Amino acid sequence: MLPNTGKLAGCTVFITGASRGIGKAIALKAAKDGANIVIAAKTTQAHPKLPGTIYTAAEEIEAAGGKALPCAVDVRDEQQINNAVEKAVEQFGGIDILVNNASAISLTNTLETPMKRVDLMMNVNTRGTYLTSKACIPYLKKSKIAHILNLSPPLNLNPLWFKQHCAYTIAKYGMSMCVLGMAEEFKGEIAVNALWPKTAIHTAAMDMLGGSGIESQCRKVDIIADAAYSIFKKPKSFTGNFIIDENILREEGVKNFDVYAIKPGHPLLPDFFLDEHPDTIIKKVESRGAVPELKEEKPQPPPKPRSGAVEETFRIVKDSLTDDVVKATQAIYQFELSGEDGGTWFLDLKSKGGNVGYGEPSHQADVVMSMSTDDFVKMFSGKLKPTMAFMSGKLKIKGNMALAIKLEKLMNQMNARL
Numbered sequence: 001m002l003p004n005t006g007k008l009a010g011c012t013v014f015i016t017g018a019s020r021g022i023g024k025a026i027a028l029k030a031a032k033d034g035a036n037i038v039i040a041a042k043t044t045q046a047h048p049k050l051p052g053t054i055y056t057a058a059e060e061i062e063a064a065g066g067k068a069l070p071c072a073v074d075v076r077d078e079q080q081i082n083n084a085v086e087k088a089v090e091q092f093g094g095i096d097i098l099v100n101n102a103s104a105i106s107l108t109n110t111l112e113t114p115m116k117r118v119d120l121m122m123n124v125n126t127r128g129t130y131l132t133s134k135a136c137i138p139y140l141k142k143s144k145i146a147h148i149l150n151l152s153p154p155l156n157l158n159p160l161w162f163k164q165h166c167a168y169t170i171a172k173y174g175m176s177m178c179v180l181g182m183a184e185e186f187k188g189e190i191a192v193n194a195l196w197p198k199t200a201i202h203t204a205a206m207d208m209l210g211g212s213g214i215e216s217q218c219r220k221v222d223i224i225a226d227a228a229y230s231i232f233k234k235p236k237s238f239t240g241n242f243i244i245d246e247n248i249l250r251e252e253g254v255k256n257f258d259v260y261a262i263k264p265g266h267p268l269l270p271d272f273f274l275d276e277h278p279d280t281i282i283k284k285v286e287s288r289g290a291v292p293e294l295k296e297e298k299p300q301p302p303p304k305p306r307s308g309a310v311e312e313t314f315r316i317v318k319d320s321l322t323d324d325v326v327k328a329t330q331a332i333y334q335f336e337l338s339g340e341d342g343g344t345w346f347l348d349l350k351s352k353g354g355n356v357g358y359g360e361p362s363h364q365a366d367v368v369m370s371m372s373t374d375d376f377v378k379m380f381s382g383k384l385k386p387t388m389a390f391m392s393g394k395l396k397i398k399g400n401m402a403l404a405i406k407l408e409k410l411m412n413q414m415n416a417r418l
Helices: 021-031 054-064 078-092 115-140 166-185 204-210 222-232 245-251 278-288 306-319 323-329 373-380 386-391 401-417
Strands: 012-016 036-041 067-072 097-100 147-150 191-196 242-244 331-338 343-349 355-358 367-372 396-399
Touching (some): 021 054, 021 097, 021 222, 067 078, 115 147, 191 222, 242 245, 306 373, 323 401
Parallel strands (some): 036 067, 147 191, 191 242
Antiparallel strands (some): 343 355
């Protein structure tokens, strides 16, 4: 963990979406130095699934040693932004750092994203960042520190990151384009940078997206807070950078990243938009040949034609089902397979003892997965990670993502047994 230096004592940090998650973690790190934190967020009353309000965050900030100004702000509302900026300047005398963290997400493709959701992402992510920056810039120009930090990714134009969730990517990249433009526009006056995590970060929003159980594949919010803190310590000349949390902390001399893991030693989920192409990673995994092919322990029958591979895979899966697996999973999976030996198959991990078979399940599926028969066999034999298949577009998932992730865990256990 990165130690506090006291560098931000008396500085005013304006953070959007600071009532929970990454925004709040950055606020608490700065508060330990004795910073003034403006909590510009929407939540004034507790949400059933997302803990934390601007008032509970304010209490935590004060307890950590900072001063807090909770402001009820929807970043889509120009008047609310302007009011919060005025209040901040009135109470603390200026603004030194702006963190554009507020974000809306929907990992859905073009036909499945309602326009209301598209507008929300564009207006919160891109427009909200632009608007809040515009309102704070006159005050940032007067500051000795003068930093804008957007929680957004490097501008990676690989089509892979657009094809599955085009609207979300446009909205996030809009935040990154603000970095590109404003860093140049205000060079020498204000440092403008982007920060993005190398791996998935565990927040309440991630729980909603990925479901319970995802946390073991995530790092804690502390890694982003530490990375942000190390950016704030840099001079105004450090600008126009697209920073990855782990990289900047390595430069700061951090060597042990296990302290940031929810479950040290557990494989981490790579975050979206980062350079290494999932297909490259898949090829590496396949060429390494680390995972054995599915093998029978009984005497081998004569080799079947390629078309029986799916049936064979399901038979082996069926043999490895236990009541414990069913109890732990409680889900019905439907597979829409294209190619030879394709069609509809199911894996029922809800009914007693579990079941697999050809055709639709007797009860509605919780998750529908579409892919080629080839990729299906690779996936169940451990040669293709479901996460990588999903990110590279080889696997399409409809339904409950949390249960889809549970299946990935299950596959890992099955591979260990096969």
